[in-house]
Amino acid sequence: MPHSFGYRAQTRTLFKKDFKTKGHCNTTTYLRTFKRGDYVDIKVDSSVHKGMPFKYYHGRTGVIFNVTKRAVGVEVKKEVNGRVINKRIHVSLPHVKASKCRDELIQRKKDNAAAKAAAKAGGERVSLKRLPRQPKAGYFLARDEEPETIQPTPYVDLV
Numbered sequence: 001m002p003h004s005f006g007y008r009a010q011t012r013t014l015f016k017k018d019f020k021t022k023g024h025c026n027t028t029t030y031l032r033t034f035k036r037g038d039y040v041d042i043k044v045d046s047s048v049h050k051g052m053p054f055k056y057y058h059g060r061t062g063v064i065f066n067v068t069k070r071a072v073g074v075e076v077k078k079e080v081n082g083r084v085i086n087k088r089i090h091v092s093l094p095h096v097k098a099s100k101c102r103d104e105l106i107q108r109k110k111d112n113a114a115a116k117a118a119a120k121a122g123g124e125r126v127s128l129k130r131l132p133r134q135p136k137a138g139y140f141l142a143r144d145e146e147p148e149t150i151q152p153t154p155y156v157d158l159v
Contacts, residue, residue, distance in 0.1 A: 011055050015046040023047060025094045032093065034072050038064045039099040042074060042091060051092020061099050072096060 008015075024047050034040065044058045051071050056078070066073030071090045078087045112128045119126040 008055065011046075014055060014058060015044050017046060029094050030070075032098070034064050034067055034096070034098070036064055036067065039101055040064060040072070040074060040096040041099045041101075042076070042096055045094040048092060048094040051090070051095060053089055053091050053095060057087075057089060057091075061101055066090070 004010075025045055029045075039061060040063075042053055042057045042060050042062065044052055044055075046052075057074075057076055060076050062074040062076035064072050065075045065088060068090070071092045073088060073090050074096065076087050076089065077084050079085075108130075115126050115128060
């Protein structure tokens with residue numbers, strides 16, 4: 001049988017739905033609100049064929065640049081011949097979900113603002129820079145009794 005190069009070639013496992021999630025998506029999927037500038041993950045829902053993106057974009061993260069009634073415009077970076085191009089695609093709502101890629105950054109900004117306010121109120125300086133994991137602090141081991149000296153036993157060949 002010849003190899004297939006169709007539009008949805010080799011997507012049998014790529015677009016496969018999780019166990020016990022077969023069938024059409026929930027109504028809440030269509031009621032989610034997205035705004036311009038939001039980060040979204042493109043994850044194809046194979047039960048909805050309309051507005052399905054090309055298989056390359058499955059699993060990619062992009063920024064919303066346009067919002068319509070049934071779809072959102074997503075700007076995704078794509079590497080083509082060694083250069084990175086911004087691709088703009090419109091994707092139906094069941095195929096996108098809000099990304100968690102910026103949650104850690106937003107939380108760190110909140111923590112830094114709180115630490116900065118506390119330091120300003122206390123009058124001391126605080127470093128807000130991220131540091132790599134530092135080595136463990138050194139310590140002295142307390143000895144209760146003298147260490148026992150162990151002598152090696154001579155090798156005995158039993159054969």
